[in-house]
Each structure stands twice: as C-alpha cells, then as structure tokens.
Amino acid sequence: MAETRxxxxxxxxxxxxxxxxxxGMYVFLGSEIMLFGGLFAVAAVMRLLHPAEVVExxxxxxxxxxxVNTAVLLTSSLxxxxxxxxxxxxxxxxxxAWLFSAASLGAVFLAIKVYEYSLEHAEGLLPxxxxxxxxxTPVQRAFMDLYLVATGLHALHLLIGILLLLVIAIRAASxxxxxxxxxxxxxxxxxxxxxVDVIWVFLYPILxxxx
Amino acid sequence: MTALQExxxxxxxxxxxxxxxxxxxxxYLRAGHSLGSWFFTRDHKRIxxxxxxxxxxxxxxxxxxxxxxxxxxxxxxxxxxxxxxxNRAFTIHGVIMVWFFLIPSIPNTFGNFLVPLMIGARDxxxxxxxxxxxxxxxxxxxxxxxxxxxxxxxxxxxxxxxxSSMFSHGNVVLAAVAVFIAGFSSILxxxxxxxxxxxLRCPGxxxxxxxxxxxxxxxxxxxxxxxxxxxxxxxxxxAAERLFGLGIFDPKLGGDPLLYQHLFxxxxxxxxxxxxxxxxxxxxxxxxxxxxxxxxxxKFVAGSSIAIAVIGFFVWGHHMFVAGQSMYASxxxxxxxxxxxxPSGIKVYxxxxxxxxxxxxxxxxxxxxxTFIGLFVVGGLTxxxxxxLAVDVHVHDTYFVVAHxxxxxxGGTVSAFFGALHYWWPKIVGRTYPLVxxxxxxxxxxxxxxxxxxxxxxxxxxxxxxxxxxxAPEFQMLHVLSSAGASLLGLAYLMPLVYLTWSMRxxxxxxxxxxxxxxxxxxxxxxxPKHNFDEIPVVDRPPYDYEIEMEGxxx
Numbered sequence: 001m002a003e004t005r006x007x008x009x010x011x012x013x014x015x016x017x018x019x020x021x022x023x024g025m026y027v028f029l030g031s032e033i034m035l036f037g038g039l040f041a042v043a044a045v046m047r048l049l050h051p052a053e054v055v056e057x058x059x060x061x062x063x064x065x066x067x068v069n070t071a072v073l074l075t076s077s078l079x080x081x082x083x084x085x086x087x088x089x090x091x092x093x094x095x096x097a098w099l100f101s102a103a104s105l106g107a108v109f110l111a112i113k114v115y116e117y118s119l120e121h122a123e124g125l126l127p128x129x130x131x132x133x134x135x136x137t138p139v140q141r142a143f144m145d146l147y148l149v150a151t152g153l154h155a156l157h158l159l160i161g162i163l164l165l166l167v168i169a170i171r172a173a174s175x176x177x178x179x180x181x182x183x184x185x186x187x188x189x190x191x192x193x194x195x196v197d198v199i200w201v202f203l204y205p206i207l208x209x210x211x
Numbered sequence: 212m213t214a215l216q217e218x219x220x221x222x223x224x225x226x227x228x229x230x231x232x233x234x235x236x237x238x239y240l241r242a243g244h245s246l247g248s249w250f251f252t253r254d255h256k257r258i259x260x261x262x263x264x265x266x267x268x269x270x271x272x273x274x275x276x277x278x279x280x281x282x283x284x285x286x287x288x289x290x291x292x293x294x295x296x297x298n299r300a301f302t303i304h305g306v307i308m309v310w311f312f313l314i315p316s317i318p319n320t321f322g323n324f325l326v327p328l329m330i331g332a333r334d335x336x337x338x339x340x341x342x343x344x345x346x347x348x349x350x351x352x353x354x355x356x357x358x359x360x361x362x363x364x365x366x367x368x369x370x371x372x373x374x375s376s377m378f379s380h381g382n383v384v385l386a387a388v389a390v391f392i393a394g395f396s397s398i399l400x401x402x403x404x405x406x407x408x409x410x411l412r413c414p415g416x417x418x419x420x421x422x423x424x425x426x427x428x429x430x431x432x433x434x435x436x437x438x439x440x441x442x443x444x445x446x447x448x449x450a451a452e453r454l455f456g457l458g459i460f461d462p463k464l465g466g467d468p469l470l471y472q473h474l475f476x477x478x479x480x481x482x483x484x485x486x487x488x489x490x491x492x493x494x495x496x497x498x499x500x501x502x503x504x505x506x507x508x509x510k511f512v513a514g515s516s517i518a519i520a521v522i523g524f525f526v527w528g529h530h531m532f533v534a535g536q537s538m539y540a541s542x543x544x545x546x547x548x549x550x551x552x553x554p555s556g557i558k559v560y561x562x563x564x565x566x567x568x569x570x571x572x573x574x575x576x577x578x579x580x581x582t583f584i585g586l587f588v589v590g591g592l593t594x595x596x597x598x599x600l601a602v603d604v605h606v607h608d609t610y611f612v613v614a615h616x617x618x619x620x621x622g623g624t625v626s627a628f629f630g631a632l633h634y635w636w637p638k639i640v641g642r643t644y645p646l647v648x649x650x651x652x653x654x655x656x657x658x659x660x661x662x663x664x665x666x667x668x669x670x671x672x673x674x675x676x677x678x679x680x681x682x683a684p685e686f687q688m689l690h691v692l693s694s695a696g697a698s699l700l701g702l703a704y705l706m707p708l709v710y711l712t713w714s715m716r717x718x719x720x721x722x723x724x725x726x727x728x729x730x731x732x733x734x735x736x737x738x739x740p741k742h743n744f745d746e747i748p749v750v751d752r753p754p755y756d757y758e759i760e761m762e763g764x765x766x
Contacts, residue, residue: 009253010327010334010411012747020336020410027402031440038444038474042459045470128455142465145457149448 018184025188029195032157036199039150043206046142053139058210060125060140061147065116066208069109070200076105077197080165080190087172087187090180096173099186102193103165106158113155120144147207154203157196164189232720235641238738253338254741259324260639261345266312266320267708269352273307276300278701280680281663281694287687289680297680298365299381305368306359306386310393311352313624314482317489318435319348319400321631322428324639326404328732328739329422331413331748336406344399351393358385367678369479372460372471376452384453387446394439394446397485401435404428413731415750422730422754423499423512427492430516434481434488434523442478445471472534476527484523486620488516490583490627491558497580497630498562500728502569505755508561515554522551532603541600548598555591559584570760574726575649579630582657586622590615593668608678611671614664622660629656629707636711637725641738642718648710655703662696729756 011017047054083098120126124134127144135141168189171177177185235241239256242248249257279300283291292300323341327334335341358364362382366375375383408421408429421429449471451457458464460471499506506512528536528544562584571577593615596602606612629652637643666689671677675686682690724733731748732739 009338010332010336016410020406023409024337024402024406027405027436028398031398031402031436034437035440035444038441038448038477041474042448042470045467049467050465128451128457138463138465140465142458145451145459145464145466149451149457149459153444153447 014181021184021188022191025191029191032195032199036150036153036202039146039153040202040206042146043150046139046146047210050139053137054143055211056136057140057143058208060123061208062116062119063208063211065112065119066204069112069116070204072105072109072112073197073200076102076109077194079105080186080193083169084183084186084190087179087183087185092172092175092179095179095186096169099165099169099172103162103169106162106165110155110158110162113151150203150207154196154199157199161189161193161196165193232641234720234736235738237740238641238736239741240640240738242741251342253334253342255323255327255335255338255341256639256739256741258341258345259320262315262319262323262348265345265349265352266316269307269311270316270704272356273304273312274701274704276304276307277697280304281697283680284682284690285687285694287682287684287690292680294680295363295365298367298678299359299363301678302364302367302381303359306355306364306390307352308620309368309482309486310390311348311355313486313620314397315348315400316486316624316628317493317631318404318428318431318485319345321424321493321635322400322404322431322489325635325732326407326425326428327411328638328735328743329425329730330408330411330416331731331744331750332407332411333742333744333747335403336411337403340399341403344396344403347392347399348396351389351396354392355386355389358382358389369475370446370449371475372449372452372468373462376449376460376468376471384450387450391443391446391450394443397435397439401432401439404432405436408432413747413750416731417750419510419513420750420752420754421513423495423506423509423516424489424492426513427488427495427516430520431485431488433517434485434520438478438481438485438524441474442482445474445478448474469531469534469536472531473527476530477524480527480530481520481523483616483619484519486624487587488519490587490624491516491519491555493627493631493634494562494580494583495558496730497576497634498565499755499757500634500726501572501574501577501580502566503572503727503757504565504569504759505753505757506561507564507567508557509754511557512561515557518554519551522547522554526551529598529603532600533607545598545600549595552591552595552598555587559588559591573650575646575653576630576634576726578650578653579626579633579656582626582653582660583623583630585657586618586626586660590618590623593618606671608676609671610667610675610677613677614667614671617664617667622664625704626656626660629653632707632711634726635732636714637721638732638735638737638739640715640718641721641736642714642716643721643725644710644714644718648706652703652706652710655699655706659696659698659700659703663693663700664696666690666692666696729754 007014007017011020079098079102083095083102086094086098117126121129124132125144126148127133127141128148133141135144168177168186172179172186239254249261252258279292280297283289283297289297323335362385364379364381364383364386366379366381366383370383370387408425448459452460458466460466460468462468495506495512526544526548528540529548532541593611597606597612597615633649670686670689673686675682721737723736731750734748735743
C-alpha cells in the first residue's frame with residue numbers, strides 16, 4: 001500500500017518516479033556547475049593575465065582557516081552519506097541524527113567563515129564594506145572581489161543546504177517522511193550537499209593555494 | 212475538415228458549434244471553472260495556456276516599444292523621444308522581447324502543451340515545478356516592466372560594461388535582478404523537459420521515433436539548463452559592482468570590462484539558439500504535415516538540433532570581433548560560426564527534400580512554415596556574412612546586424628510561433644478558425660516583415676549605426692519604408708488575435724485530427740481530456756508514417 005501511495009500523477013511506477021527525481025537533481029546540479037563555472041572562468045582569466053599578482057594576493061588569505069573548513073565540510077559529506085544509508089535501510093532516527101549532524105557541521109563552516117571574514121575586514125582586505133582597503137595592487141583588489149563573491153555565493157548555497165537538511169531531518173525523525181519508500185528525498189538532498197562540498201573543494205585551491 | 216458528427220446538433224446545419232460538444236465537456240478546458248482551478252493547476256495544458264496569455268501580453272508591450280521607436284525614426288531629427296527616452300524604448304523592446312517573449316514563446320507554450328502529448332505521457336515529470344516556473348516568470352516579468360517603465364534602463368538588453376556598471380543612470384541593478392529571476396524559470400522549464408523526455412516516453416516511443424519538435428525542445432532545454440546559469444552569475448557580478456563596488460569588470464579596480472562581454476555572450480549566443488531551435492522543430496512538423504510524406508533524413512534533422520545546441524556554445528566570440536580580442540581568437544570564432552551553419556543548412560535542405568513531390572496543402576500552418584523557411588534562409592545567409600571577419604568589421608553595430616537578427620528572431624521564430632499556433636490551435640481549443648483569414652494573415656506578415664527589415668539591410672550597409680535616433684537625412688527614405696512596413700506587420704500580428712478568439716466560440720468543432728497528420732497528439736480528442744490518454748499508448752511504427760502516394764495512383 002505504501003508503495004502505491006508514494007507514486008505521484010504522471011508516473012507509472014515507483015522506479016520511474018525515482019529515476020526521474022535522480023535525473024532532475026543531476027540536471028539541476030549541472031546548471032549549478034555552470035553557475036560557478038562563470039566564476040571559475042573569471043579566476044582563470046585573472047590568473048592567466050596576472051600570475052605573479054594573483055599569487056601575492058592569495059598569500060594574504062588565511063590558508064589554515066580554509067584548510068580547517070575544508071575538513072569540516074568533507075566530514076559533513078560523510079555524515080550525509082551515512083544518513084542516506086540509514087534512509088535506504090528504513091532507519092528513521094539514524095537518518096534524522098546523521099542529517100542533523102551534517103547540518104550542524106555546515107553551520108560550523110559558516111561560523112568559521114564569518115570569523116575569517118571579520119579577520120580580513122580588520123586587516124583591510126575585504127572590499128565592499130566601506131572600510132579603507134590596504135590592497136597593494138589593483139589585481140589584489142580584483143582578486144579579493146572575486147574571493148568575496150565566490151565564497152559568498154558558496155555560503156549562500158550552503159545555507160540553503162543546511163535548511164534543506166534540517167527540514168528533511170525533522171521529517172525523517174518524526175516519521176512524516178515515509179522511509180525507505182521515499183529515501184529518494186534524502187538521496188537527492190544529499191547529492192546537492194555533496195556538490196556544494198565539491199565546489200568548495202575547487203574554490204579552496206583556486207583561492208587559497210595559488211601560491 | 213468540419214467534423215459533422217461532432218456538431219452538438221447534427222441535424223441543425225445552422226448551429227455553428229456554439230454549444231458544447233461532448234468532447235469539450237470532458238476536456239481539460241472544462242475540468243474546473245474556478246480561477247483557482249487555473250492558477251493552481253498542475254495540468255501541463257493549462258499551464259501552457261497561462262504562458263500563452265503571459266507571453267502575448269509581453270509581445271504587445273515589446274511591440275508597443277518598437278512602434279514608438281519606428282515612429283521616432285520617421286524623421287532624421289529625434290522629435291518624438293528624447294535621447295534618453297529612445298535609449299529606454301529600445302531597452303524595453305530588447306529586454307521584453309528576448310527574455311519575456313522569444314525565449315519562453317515556443318518552449319513554454321507549445322512545448323508545455325505538446326511534449327507530454329507527443330511522447331504519450333500524462334504530464335511533465337514535475338508538474339508542481341512547472342507551475343512554479345510560470346509564477347517565477349510572471350513575477351520576473353512584472354518586476355521588469357515596473358523597473359523599465361518606472362525608472363528606466365538605457366543600456367540596451369546587453370547591459371554592456373562599463374556603461375552598465377559605471378555610467379548608466381537607470382535602475383540597472385533592479386533590471387538585472389529581474390532577468391536573474393526569470394533565469395530560474397528558464398532553468399526549471401528546461402530541467403522539466405529533459406527529465407520528461409528521458410523518463411516519461413510511452414512504450415515503443417524510442418529516441419528514433421520522437422517527433423522532431425520534441426528533439427528540438429530537448430536540444431533547447433540543454434542550452435537553457437547549461438547557459439542560463441552563466442548569465443545569472445554575470446548579472447550577479449554586475450549587481451555586485453554597482454552595489455558594493457566589487458570591480459570584477461572595472462579596470463580601475465583590476466577588473467576587465469571585456470570579460471563581461473565574454474561571459475554575457477557565452478549565454479546570449481546560445482540563447483539565440485534557445486529562441487530559434489524550437490522554431491526549427493515546429494517547422495519540421497509543419498513541413499511533414501503539409502507534404503504528407505515522411506521527413507527526409509529524419510536522423511539528420513534530429514541530430515542537427517543537437518549539433519546546433521553544441522556548436523552554439525563555441526561561437527560567442529563573433530560578437531567581439533571589433534572589441535579588441537586577439538586576432539587568432541577571432542579567426543577561430545569566425546570558423547566555428549561558419550560551422551554552425553552546416554546543421555542549419557541540413558535542416559533547410561531536408562525540408563526541401565521532404566516537400567519534393569509531396570502532396571502539398573497550402574493551409575495557414577504551412578504558409579507560416581514557408582514564411583519561416585524563406586526568412587530564415589535570408590537571416591542565416593546574412594549571418595554567414597557577419598561571421599566573416601572582414602565583412603563584420605565594416606557592418607558591425609550597424610542596421611545590417613539589426614536586420615540580420617530580426618530575420619532570424621522575428622521572421623523566423625515569430626513566424627514559427629504563429630505557424631504552431633495555427634497548426635495546433637484546433638487541438639488546443641477544439642475549434643477550427645477560418646482558413647482564409649489564416650492565409651491572409653500569413654501573407655501580410657510576410658510582406659510587412661520584409662518591408663520593415665529589408666530596408667534595414669541597406670541602411671546598415673550604407674553605414675547607419677544601430678541605437679541612434681538622430682541620423683543623416685539621406686537615410687530617411689529607407690527609414691520611412693521600414694516604419695511603413697512595421698505598421699503593416701503590427702496590424703498583421705493583431706489579425707490572428709481576432710479570428711482565433713472568434714473561433715473559440717463560433718468555429719466549427721475540429722475533430723481529433725483536422726490536418727490528418729501523424730503523431731500521438733492527434734490521437735487524442737480535441738481538446739484533450741485532463742489526463743491526455745485514457746490508456747497510455749504503445750507506439751509500433753516510425754515517426755511521420757504517412758502513406759506515400761505513388762505516381763499515377765492519384766489519377
């Protein structure tokens with residue numbers, strides 16, 4: 001009975017519906033890659049035109065804070081993978097707990113990021129807030145502009161991801177999300193989370209490790 | 212063509228079909244009469260109708276802006292609009308027509324209505340997302356209108372930096388936000404089509420049996436999903452520069468204004484194919500139905516849609532031949548731009564081969580189809596001229612370019628849009644319209660269009676730059692011709708509005724298959740019931756399986 005209830009209108013069976021949801025999420029993630037692709041293109045142009053200045057600018061960033069954040073985010077992805085495993089096995093509380101842990105790590109990432117921004121602001125590196133900047137070259141200024149836009153956009157994606165995981169965690173734990181029949185919901189949300197994670201894995205070397 | 216057995220009162224020859232037929236009573240149009248049943252519908256057919264209303268409104272607004280410009284251009288002095296006003300008028304025209312008419316026109320109305328019907332599905336893969344996409348579209352459109360009319364933007368639809376980022380007085384940020392929002396609608400629609408075509412085809416509907424319209428919509432969706440996000444991030448960067456002084460494009464702050472053009476055209480050149488690919492798909496359907504023959508080289512026509520979508524991603528640099536990019540880059544982009552003509556040519560040749568020895572009917576849909584083919588060929592060939600580096604340097608930023616892309620977008624896409632409207636109208640509303648009026652409108656559109664835009668080729672070749680409303684007096688004759696043509700074209704565009712609306716009530720019932728065409732959409736009643744198919748069909752034959760008439764059989 002649960003099987004038929006979880007099939008919505010245009011679909012013939014649960015499998016077709018699941019396949020469609022997976023493909024839909026993959027296509028969406030493809031568009032997300034193109035969104036960040038524009039920023040990566042900007043970074044590549046900047047690096048090609050001004051290699052020495054970009055390296056100088058990158059050295060001013062707090063590489064260790066970025067490294068810690070990378071570790072935090074990768075760990076959160078592990079938790080999401082564990083949650084998906086629980087969901088497929090129909091373990092409601094495990095799903096909720098792992099998703100909650102992953103979302104918490106996401107929040108930790110954001111907290112560290114805000115701390116990092118405040119450090120950079122104090123050092124006169126962060127543009128856009130009206131404070132006098134202490135950048136040495138126009139390229140460093142452009143690099144910091146790119147840094148702010150790219151990490152800001154990433155943080156926005158992470159924020160959406162945190163809210164998404166929290167909602168699913170609550171629904172899974174309370175039993176409103178039918179598991180394992182609707183395991184596709186945490187699976188697709190998890191795909192989104194992994195992508196946001198992977199984008200950071202690319203942003204980190206491009207911004208912090210260009211030295 | 213008039214299905215007599217469908218008349219509500221079969222004996223009463225004077226009943227023009229005013230009362231409802233049985234089919235209509237069970238159709239999607241009568242499944243719920245409240246406003247809520249329309250505005251919260253998840254039925255792809257009703258959402259298509261919602262889009263049809265929205266884009267018709269935007270078409271008229273964009274057209275009104277064009278009318279203002281053509282009126283102003285009647286004399287060589289700018290006496291109707293101020294300089295600023297003229298800049299704002301062409302910005303409204305461009306922004307509205309590109310993002311709120313041309314891009315959504317065929318995919319979001321006919322794609323929405325037809326893709327599930329053509330592949331034997333009950334709906335798109337994500338019906339709620341489909342409705343959401345309409346709301347986002349309308350929200351973005353309303354917001355854009357407000358910004359363009361209340362504050363005004365004078366950058367043109369291209370938002371070029373550094374004009375848009377440093378010098379423009381208008382509400383560039385708000386306009387960018389509006390287009391950014393509209394982008395979500397595009398992405399969601401494209402995503403929905405891709406998943407639908409992959410996962411919801413009925414048994415037997417293999418990839419080599421898909422109607423060519425579906426192939427075209429699929430190729431379009433790939434571009435929508437992959438190109439639109441690049442525009443989004445570009446607009447984000449423009450907004451960041453204007454709001455927070457983050458100078459990615461500002462040379463004073465270490466940025467690069469040319470980078471904007473690269474990013475913008477990386478979206479906007481593929482966007483040209485978003486506008487024209489669905490039209491190519493429509494024309495393939497119209498040609499096959501008019502010739503009553505299987506499409507010549509089906510696989511090549513289908514594959515050329517994909518080829519156009521793919522190559523279209525690698526030609527953006529031809530917009531920047533005179534912008535100071537490397538000569539070698541220009542040469543490569545020039546070559547690639549010529550290459551994209553090959554799949555377009557394949558389509559035109561294959562349509563001609565399909566028509567060869569066909570039993571051609573000159574019904575309105577095909578007249579629009581022929582209008583498309585003729586104007587698309589002119590637009591395409593002048594596109595080849597513009598792709599040549601040396602010629603482009605001469606006519607860059609002149610009316611020659613304006614005429615070229617209007618031949619593709621208006622002569623091509625808008626004609627195909629009207630062709631689709633006339634071809635599938637009996638399916639959508641279940642009634643036929645007077646064919647005579649359909650033919651007349653098609654002919655007037657063809658004549659009006661050429662009178663409007665052919666003089667612009669001459670103007671451009673003689674050196675009239677685009678985006679100026681004060682011009683040298685010797686250009687006036689050609690401008691007057693163009694404005695006269697625009698008036699004819701405007702009237703011709705209004706004609707279908709009248710007789711198609713009339714037909715909804717007074718037209719004769721159409722019957723399931725008024726054109727006697729192949730395709731699953733013609734196997735359903737007109738208008739189709741809410742769930743399209745009582746039973747999911749099974750396809751066991753190739754597409755366009757028309758019976759071929761042999762010579763002599765016809766007498």
